[in-house]
Amino acid sequence: MGEKSFFKGALVLSVAGLIVKVIGALYKIPLARLIGDEGMGLYQMAYPVYGILLTLSTAGIPVAISILVAEKQAKDDYFAAHRIFRLSLMIMAAFGSLFTLLLFISAKWLATHIFLNPGVFYGLIAVAPAIFLTAVTSAFRGYFQGNQTMVPTATSQIIEQVIRVTTVLLLAYLLLPRGLEFAAAGATFGAVTGGLAALGVLLQAYKKHRQKYKAELQPVEKTEPVSILLTRIITLAFPVSVGGLVVPIMQAIDATIIPTRLLLAGHTSERVTQLFGQFSGMANPLINIAPIITISISLALVPVISEAMAKNNKQEVSYRVNQALWSTFLIGLPSAAGLWVLATPICAMLYDKPEVGPLVAILAPSTLLLGLYQTTRGTLQGMGKTYLPVINLTTGIIIKGTLNYVLVAIPALSIQGAGIATVTGFTVSVALNLFYVKKYTQFKMDWKKNLVLPLVSTIIMVLAVRSIYLLANQPLGNTLGSIIAIATGIITYGTAILATGGVEPQDLRIIPGIGPKLAGILGKFKV
Known part of the structure; x- marks a missing residue:
């Protein structure tokens, strides 16, 4: 893959990601004003469970598809690449159906026994079908990314977000008279309508892609047995799946530990829901805006590194890693610093909540740290070392969870303790990832240009x-x-x-x- 092609893929995903994130950040402003802190708390509580079951249903397979498709196409074996996609699609459709059904069945128990808030039930039911839809769309996106064709993924992301946000605001407004729990549930249903729209776009793109490359997709004389393909998919996907589980599990733990520790710090139940809404629904979305470019670099990096490894081109691997880290520092440093210096004014402007500013200022370094984690994770995944980012992220999450438990209960820190815990956890994970990237690529970083x-x-x-x-x-x-x-x-x-x-x-x-x-x-x- 040429230098321009790599950056074209990253640029296409970055532009799409920017549009998606801007829409995502903007819609939460009227949504927060419409349903308030408590409504945002209910809205955010449903998503960690959805995230866990979605991760289980996809099982890290999209990354495996991207790696294996790029690897096969580097050897001009297009038929094998397509077989990998079809096999993966069937697996993801089956798991998506299973976990959608599981959430329907367990929603009431989760709401009453885990979240201790019956109002969360409606949000869990509303978001359940999105698990199947997102699992299937993820398979298509992994296939196109492995082909280093980023336009279908980018287009589907934009359309998905537009439809999702339209549904979120419309249903939240229409259902608000029935109560906050129904308004929040209506908002979560946006994931379903958005998923349907994205799937439609990807199916159309896939149809065109098959017609264009029909000759290359003809069977070859010797093909790998399905058992071997399955083994390779599972070997690559399992660590990614476990790693993908870490974040939603962390969010689920946050949704339980943070409120209970805030209660211990002396806050009322209503205030606890408000503070959690500020942390998860207001501060975190601001932190996640800048890393859209670095996640795009990461996604484009995986098949590039995989292709270079398949050709045993270590010099290319080292060059791409250095290039990606330079891009990450170039974007992440000013983004983190800008958010830090203008935290309170931005929160006052967007949410009419200047009191959220100190929390955002504490979380601001996470903008750079998240970007560095994404880039180094993409490098390690592309090299086939998919288990290392999992171990490193898990280590960081354990530290974050421990600090959450201790710091949030301190009245002087309260919800800001969660911000300190998040930054500390990410710092540990990034440091470990960088250590292993350096170990396995032997790249020499240009400290002056990349950082100074x-x-x-x-x-x-x-x-x-x-x-x-x-x-x-x-x-x-x-x-x-x-x-x-x-x-x-x-x-x-x-x-x-x-x-x-x-x-x-x-x-x-x-x-x-x-x-x-x-x-x-x-x-x-x-x-």
Whole structure:
């Protein structure tokens, strides 16, 4: 896969991810205003269970599909690549059906005995069919990513999010007169309508893909037995599945430990639900906006690394890892710093909740840490070492859970203790991932370009943003002052990173379409 092709795939997924995340961040503003802290708490409580069962139903197979399809196509064995996809699709459809049924059956018990809130029942029932739909769409996305064809995945993600958000807001509004639990359930049903829309898009894209490559998909004389294919799929998928379970399990633990420890800290039951809604429904979505680009790099990286490993091209592996880490620091550092310095103004502007600002400021480093985790995870998965990110993430989660239990119950920290625990846990996981990436790739990182120059540019940006906000806030108000400060930050960082040499003309040439033109313009100015 050429350098431009790799970045084209990452760029397509990044643009789609950006659109999806912007829509996702924006819809939560009117939703939070519509159903309030308590409604957001009910809405967020249903999702961890959905996430756990979805992970069980997909079982890490999309990553396995991406790796194996890329590996087979590197050897021009297109028929085997398609067999892997069909086999995986059948497995995921079966598991998706099973776990959808399981959630329907167990929803009432979970609501009353695990969440201790009967109102969560309706949300669990509403989201259950999405498990089957998302499992099937994940198989198609893994296949297209293994083919290094990112457009179907990107298109389906955008359409899924648009339909989902429309459903969320419409049903929450229509069902609100019946009570918060029904409004929250209506909102969770958006995952079902969005999943249906995405599946429709992917089926259409798959039909066109089969017609285009019909000749290459003809059977060859010698094919691998199904048992061997299954063994390879399971070997790669099982660690990913376990790793995928860690995050929703962590969210489920958060949904139980954090409220109980907040009660111990002296908060009322209603206030506990509000604080949990602020943590999971307001602060976390802001933290997850910037990593959409790094998750796109990670997804594009898996088949690239897998292909390079299949060809035993260690130099290519090392180069791609360095390139991905540079991109992550370039984006993650200013994103984390900007969110930290403007945490309270942003929360006041978006949610009319300035009190959420200190929590967001504490969580801000997670923006960079999550990006680094995604990039290093993609590298290790592409190398076939799918078990290492699982072990490392689990280690971080254990530390996070322990700190949650201790810190959240301290009245002086309260919900902010959950933020400290999250940052600490991610730091440990990232450090372990970086250790193993270094061990197995032997890459030499360019510390000056990858870290020092983005850091210097970020410091300059923070000083400019803080100064502009203080000057603009009083005469113009918080909203306009925040917008001006954010725009100033983007311009300042962009200028600083170019002036310091953190981004050079040759770095821009690899951007599909406009890259060479941008490089030419910068070259004329001798930037």
